Amino acid sequence: MESNKIRQAFLDFFESKGHVIVPSAPMVVKGDPTLMFTNAGMNQFKDIFLGNAPRKYPRAADTQKCLRVSGKHNDLEEVGHDTYHHTMFEMLGNWSYGDYFKKEAIEWAWELLHDVYKLPAERMYATVFEGSEEDGVPFDQEAYDYWKQFLPEDHIIRGNKHDNFWEMGETGPCGPCSEIHFDLRDEAEIALKPGREMVNMSHPQVNEIWNLVFMQFNRKANGSLEELPARNVDTGMGFERLCMILQGKKSYYDTDVFQPSI
Ligand code: SER
Secondary structure, three states, X not given: OOHHHHHHHXXXXXXXXXXXXXXXXXXXXXXXXOOOEOOOHHHHHHHHHHOOOOOOOOEEEEEEEEEXXXXXXXXXXXXXXXXXXXXXXXXXXXXXXXXXXXHHHHHHHHHHHHHHOOOOHHHEEEEEEOOEOOOXXXXXXXXXXXXXXXXXXXXXXXXOHXXXXXXXXXXXXXXXXXXXXXXXXXXXXXXXXXXXHOOOOOOOOEEEEXXXXXXEEEEOOOOOEEEEEEEEEEEEEEHHHHHHHHOOOOOHHHOOOOOOOO
């Protein structure tokens, strides 16, 4: 599938689920001293999540140009050394502003990946937040149970705060997250070591492709969490990673996103 069609299929899918398709925000952030460059699709919606601005619609989706070269999400040191990190990339995202929550976020992610893009279930793994005593946030049983509809339990992995609690920066909207990982390795390699042991181990062919964040807290400057006025969904899927998988490549650079320029 060509990259243009992959992108359009994402937008069409979420439009069919009642989302308004919105443009990518500029990569240079204006009016937010906590952030220099857009590092995630949710940045342009920060004030809506915080309750400082009214929502214009309950659901939206887009493809956001992101730059991760500084601050909390900095990929600069990885770029040029591997096949799957970039400073600039596109993030496909869908949002709920106090509308749907974990159930639909997980079910639609599965429907899109499995039924529309036809990714095989046996290559997919989901991670869920194991909880944090320090922050007073429990294990995410709800997300675990929704994933059980689609994946066997040995494909659902508990992750710590580093991997499964997403925060925009030192302060701001945040929440537990559930990531979908895909195992692109050859059968022979998989036979030697199952994918579940490779998730979050920085293997170039066992990658996170989509992060579903259940945005329900605001991290304050003193480090404490306060509940947001509403429970929101913020998802981000790596467009180039998805293209790599759907085009049967082992590197971003071999996809039609880059090959014409190269
Ligand atoms: N904000 C999350 C991320 O950047 C999901 O969109 O991974």
